[in-house]
Amino acid sequence: MNLETEFLGVKFSNPLVVASGILGVTGASLKFVVANGAGGVTSKSIWLKEHKGHKNPVMIANEHYMLNAVGLPDAGIEKAQLEMGKYMENKPAPMIASITAGTIDDFGEIAERISELNPDIIEVNSSCPNVESELGKPFACVAGDVAKVTKIVRARTKIPITVKLSPNVENLVEIAKAVVDAGADGLTLINTVGPGMAIDLDMRRPILANKVGGVSGPAIKPIAVKCVYDVHRALPNIPIIGTGGITTGEDALEIIMAGATLVGVGTAVYYRDVECFRLIAEEMSRWCDANGVKNLAEIRGVAVVR
Amino acid sequence: MNLETEFLGVKFSNPLVVASGILGVTGASLKFVVANGAGGVTSKSIWLKEHKGHKNPVMIANEHYMLNAVGLPDAGIEKAQLEMGKYMENKPAPMIASITAGTIDDFGEIAERISELNPDIIEVNSSCPNVESELGKPFACVAGDVAKVTKIVRARTKIPITVKLSPNVENLVEIAKAVVDAGADGLTLINTVGPGMAIDLDMRRPILANKVGGVSGPAIKPIAVKCVYDVHRALPNIPIIGTGGITTGEDALEIIMAGATLVGVGTAVYYRDVECFRLIAEEMSRWCDANGVKNLAEIRGVAVVR
Amino acid sequence: MRDLSSLPKAFPKALPIKKIIQETDNVKTFVFEYDLGAEPGQFVNMWLPGVDEKPMSVAYCDENEFWVSIFAVGPFSSAMHELKEGDKVGVRGPYGRGFTWKKGEHLVMMAGGYGAAPLYYLTRKAVEDGCTVEFVIGARSKSHVLYTERIEALKNVFLHVATSDGSLGVKGYNTLILEQLIKDAGRGKSFREHCGDDTCEREEVDFASLNRVYACGPELMMKSVAEMCLAGGIESEVSVERYMKCGFGVCGQCSVDGSGKRMCSEGPCMSGADALKIEEFGKYHRDAQGKVHEF
Amino acid sequence: MRDLSSLPKAFPKALPIKKIIQETDNVKTFVFEYDLGAEPGQFVNMWLPGVDEKPMSVAYCDENEFWVSIFAVGPFSSAMHELKEGDKVGVRGPYGRGFTWKKGEHLVMMAGGYGAAPLYYLTRKAVEDGCTVEFVIGARSKSHVLYTERIEALKNVFLHVATSDGSLGVKGYNTLILEQLIKDAGRGKSFREHCGDDTCEREEVDFASLNRVYACGPELMMKSVAEMCLAGGIESEVSVERYMKCGFGVCGQCSVDGSGKRMCSEGPCMSGADALKIEEFGKYHRDAQGKVHEF
């Protein structure tokens, strides 16, 4: 089956995009992901100025989940312009540039600067649980704040915007509506869950240097599906990048049936290595062929009971 | 090793208590759990009046998690008095009576009524995500509300109270403090995460009759550990029933190192059948013996970095 | 940790109905092409989205297909009866403990209602193992008698019928036939004389002994069977059905008073002696809210 | 889904240090009793709670124990040097692609800094497979030369040393020795004459050919080796170390420019020819924030 998907006017050869923060440090790395079957890429979250991440260990994983507290390390926009520039020349698939900041003004500034590079889409990451202590509550957890962030980004760029939301809120749909009212073209659901913690019994200490880390991988798929379902039900015309625990073609189809247009794939790289993109795409095609589905639009949001 | 544990003045032969809602419909069932090694039991959540749960399917599970939307079915306090009565005669282990209600007044009423049965501890369940639509936001998600619930329960009973909190909040520690200020003797952390959803691709429909269900099992352990850690760090003198994804002896020790005194075990019954209680206790003893730990108090909260 | 591959299957699998067979006015058999791997006496949970999910005993199972026979009595079972071939049903399982038997034994099946269906599967397996089977069906009337043709087609299986109105076989409860069988076990006798059933084609009864009696149907019938067997010194097994939610031992909905055992896990099949130890057996059962109802 | 048992181990396991060996002023070897199952060239992540977690090459490994040799250069490696026997270190892995060799080959090891440690493990394995090894160590001075006794104790292994200050072996880079080895391969020669190293005890060189050269150490040395081998038509393998976070291919921290390959997964070991195709090889590397630093 043809998996071609249009999202905010941009054509993707398949709906699988690597999620922000996974294999996204360099332009070359993102090209490597496309060579392994991704239909598009998301850069790691880019800051205006250099930003130190957390010390190692920043990631632990088992058969159920990954915990990460990378802490959004970044060398700042100048360096990002170099890296992304390398991706943008002979761009093999659309680029979603993820941006983040510690203040609302900085969000505006970084949005404008990143736009000079002409990414296809800008993803506003206001929801990373690992930078909470610096920023207070993540912006994404307060409807008013994330709307303000969206508004300023909207004002400073002409490029389509998707806003990435946290599932760790009590009123996701309300926040989604506020963000769309503030000018978001699409939404990315979800960032990591929790955060969580793992303690090493022998060391008697939390393992992550940051103690806690966002939960991703198979464990969070039901939460991601539920978030996409709820938001798609409330805002059927807003396209969604459904992200969270997608590891197989069946998982990808499930989140599409909940309402996603693109599908973000992150931690699956741990479970199936970088070839997961090709494998997931193949599994999707196979299921669709076996079930008489001719294009993904046919099944998008089909599970939503109104 | 001797796993005896005291919690709110009640002696448990081991710290493992069956979590509310698992094998807790009848007194006989709870005795069956004790016969399989549990140190204590928690009843299912008891309502003042008969309360219908959700239709089937109410539970689905895979290697990572269970989703449940049982919906707190109950025949009401009169019937509960019969069932619990059966447990209380020749009581094989301490009884924690879980109570719930749809209004703050009903919480007071059910607390008083249940006290006539003399359970060892009352657990206030104000945090079930599956009854949200009836109650609006669960009480447990609003610090003021759950404090009010606690206060009225406190006023109507002399029995020690533990309040069960939801992890699906942005300010757990704040809520925990409010609840303790309102008179809670202990805390039960956590109820299910999410909720989440699973869609059947062939049926193109959410599987649970309630569409969404709380996430439990291995997937949520890091979130439970993190919640216990945070609350124990903030309130070191408040004993905690640590619950969420505990499936092995190592898991139980991990949540004790995060600060738990008792350990709630629910979904492990799916992963290891009802003998999980005996198996987990054995694994705990074995680890403690191998690591020179003489009693659990030695390692309680030891991972907490202040 | 349980070996993950041995975890109870707890996600439904949507299966198209391959064939629907009208058994009686109220009973239909549904055939699914799927290697379920169920033992006689085990059950599956069947799910109709938007309707409900209910436990159903497996009426037959091999590597290619399995059957369930459903009595239309309420919302779910009636919804099942409205389905057409090709429609999909969600199935999970198999769950529960099945029946046990030994090679070459002489068995009696005591079927009431849809109980004939699971006992048919048991009979097929037992006959493969060299057993001889007396298959005793009890029903309100002739039009409610199930599975007779299939049973009669089996070698070493002998059908006996009792109906309340006498419209087929012996008039009265099927326990009358069991009483006779127990009494006559070991003594040569003309079968018609023995069972009093005109439809009976068998010439002689000459069983050395009855090894085991199985009962599946109304609980009061099963209780009588268990008591008769206990008194007669014959092993028996019954299938104790209780309101079920999960089917795999977590919710506690199906726990019985006394031992607290879970009918979805330690049951539904068990010895009659064990069933008689269950306080509530033949007396009462619980509904979805856990409220007690008398039989 | 990857077979779960083949998932990279991504939780640390706390292991007590069984033995600490002071190799030089700045290098210690840590021995752990654990069946790690690492191939030569693979690495582990070592975790000190409250300090950091860093990748470390495996210097030896069998079913009973494994070693790592650590050069004290900064916060983590210095903290490791402060540990005592019995102290616990968190270990996860093994990670990455190791070196490859064939039975009976004639190999050269080009070691710089702690690179002698992983190449020692490779040498032991290769010798077990009937290989002959020229082990060439380069160091600043005599006091920085590692592992010589262990190497000299191996059969069919010949040690060569070069130091910048000439305090041991040849004066200059160890690539001088490689140059000579390549030039002289196949021609009978007195070894001392050949390598110009007084400490050399070997009488004659008479290798049919050099099959493969391995380099582990400063990247500029490895680059020279790879280029020399490419020019000389000899296979080579190098270990390309980049700043690593996860170690198992998820974070992208260790991706190199050009192919974008991950040095923790497609590397660290690879052919010299492949390494030379990496844009940044021998030129620059990235830090924890992804910022570029020249070598």
Ligand SMILES: Cc1cc2nc3c(=O)[nH]c(=O)nc-3n(C[C@H](O)[C@H](O)[C@H](O)COP(=O)(O)OP(=O)(O)OC[C@H]3O[C@@H](n4cnc5c(N)ncnc54)[C@H](O)[C@@H]3O)c2cc1C
């Ligand atoms: C182990 C087991 C095996 C079963 N096998 C079969 C079978 O092979 N064929 C068949 O037709 N039926 C079988 N049943 C009964 C079946 O699960 C349903 O109860 C029946 O179809 C009625 O459901 P309903 O929605 O149509 O009617 P309802 O109105 O819900 O119920 C009608 C009657 O069935 C009882 N009942 C309802 N739900 C359940 C339940 N989940 N478990 C037990 N009893 C219930 C009620 O007490 C009520 O008296 C079995 C039940 C169990 C527990």
Ligand SMILES: Cc1cc2nc3c(=O)[nH]c(=O)nc-3n(C[C@H](O)[C@H](O)[C@H](O)COP(=O)(O)OP(=O)(O)OC[C@H]3O[C@@H](n4cnc5c(N)ncnc54)[C@H](O)[C@@H]3O)c2cc1C
């Ligand atoms: C695959 C691999 C194998 C290694 N094997 C060994 C070994 O066997 N023995 C040994 O002593 N060291 C080894 N290292 C280097 C080691 O991981 C540390 O970098 C080194 O111990 C310095 O850390 P530090 O905190 O002490 O000092 P720092 O001050 O952090 O670093 C000193 C220097 O090391 C570099 N560096 C720091 N962290 C890393 C990192 N995570 N990965 C790569 N380079 C880094 C920095 O660029 C800096 O120049 C290996 C590195 C890699 C990538």
Ligand SMILES: Cc1cc2nc3c(=O)[nH]c(=O)nc-3n(C[C@H](O)[C@H](O)[C@H](O)COP(=O)(O)O)c2cc1C
């Ligand atoms: C190691 C790692 C790093 C991440 N870094 C970022 C990031 O920089 N920006 C961001 O928006 N999300 C980040 N995330 C979240 C992912 O983009 C994604 O939303 C989440 O992991 C859920 O998807 P998954 O289960 O497929 O990984 C990161 C996740 C992981 C596992």
Ligand SMILES: Cc1cc2nc3c(=O)[nH]c(=O)nc-3n(C[C@H](O)[C@H](O)[C@H](O)COP(=O)(O)O)c2cc1C
């Ligand atoms: C089937 C099921 C039913 C539950 N019912 C209740 C309930 O009635 N009251 C309650 O407080 N918690 C209920 N819970 C939540 C559990 O008590 C527990 O907090 C949660 O499942 C996390 O623990 P676990 O991972 O060990 O199951 C239920 C959980 C499950 C899986």
Ligand code: FES
């Ligand atoms: S049906 Fe849930 S325990 Fe038996």
Ligand code: FES
């Ligand atoms: S260290 Fe993370 S991808 Fe290599």
